[in-house]
Amino acid sequence: MKITEKIIMLGLVFFLIHCSSDNEEDLLPNNNDRCKENTATLSENIIPIINQNCAISGCHVSGTGRVDLSVKENIIQNATQIRTFTQSGFMPPSDSGRTLTAAQKENIYCWVENGAQDN
Numbered sequence: 001m002k003i004t005e006k007i008i009m010l011g012l013v014f015f016l017i018h019c020s021s022d023n024e025e026d027l028l029p030n031n032n033d034r035c036k037e038n039t040a041t042l043s044e045n046i047i048p049i050i051n052q053n054c055a056i057s058g059c060h061v062s063g064t065g066r067v068d069l070s071v072k073e074n075i076i077q078n079a080t081q082i083r084t085f086t087q088s089g090f091m092p093p094s095d096s097g098r099t100l101t102a103a104q105k106e107n108i109y110c111w112v113e114n115g116a117q118d119n
Helices: 003-020 042-053 074-077 079-088 102-113
Strands: none
Touching: 042 074, 042 102, 074 079, 079 102
């Protein structure tokens, strides 16, 4: 082995040893603080957002073939997907004429991060 290859190999070994001692929690960003003060609840915050923007005629109601978000249990069961779609801007769709405020998106995000409680 050439000296250059030995140096690269030694660097790789050092890197692997160093990384293996890290905790997974240390490698991921800490979003817990983001929602520490946000106490959004299903009944006071989330359901009104859903009822105004999602569980409306032609969208997420019975008979549309989509998840019926007029049913509380369906909101809870699909909380992660609701968070993902609202955070990305995929929902509500741009052609619906409806938009969520940054505060509404944050409430949805934090409600899910805090356990998507039936509260």
